[in-house]
Amino acid sequence: MKDVTRVHAPMILPWLAHKAGISDRRAEILWASALRYADHRGGEYGTSAYWAVVMDRLHDLIALESQHEDEASFGWRPWLRTLYRNWEAPIVLWDELAQPYIRSWRHWSRDHLTSC
Secondary structure (H helix, E strand, O other), X not given: OOOHHHHHOOOOHHHHHXXXXXXXXXXXXXXXHHXXXXXXXXXXXXXXXXXXXXXXXXXXXXXXXXXXXXHHOOOHHHHHHHHHHHHXXXXXXXXXXXXXXXXXXXXXXXXXXXXX
C-alpha cells in the first residue's frame, strides 16, 4: 500500500515548512490533514477545485501551526527568526563581495606556481 502523504505531497512542502519554522514531518501531517479535509468536503479527487481546497487548507494549517509555535515560545521565536535573518544577510553579502577577490587570488597563485 502506498503512503498517500508522500506520493502526493507537493515539492514546495519542505520550503513552506522551513518558512513557517515547523518540521518537515509536521508539515507532512498537516498535508495529510488537508487531504482528509478536502475529501470530507466532497470534492472530486484530482480536479483543480479539489487541489485548490487542499492547498488553501494546507496554508491555513501551516499558518495556525506557526502561530501556535510562536505563542508557545513566549515571543522568543519570532524575535530569534528575525535576528537570524538579519545576521544571515551580511554573511551572504560578504560572500558575494569576496568571490571576485578569491577567484583572482586563485588565478594569480596558479599562474605564479606554474612559472616557478
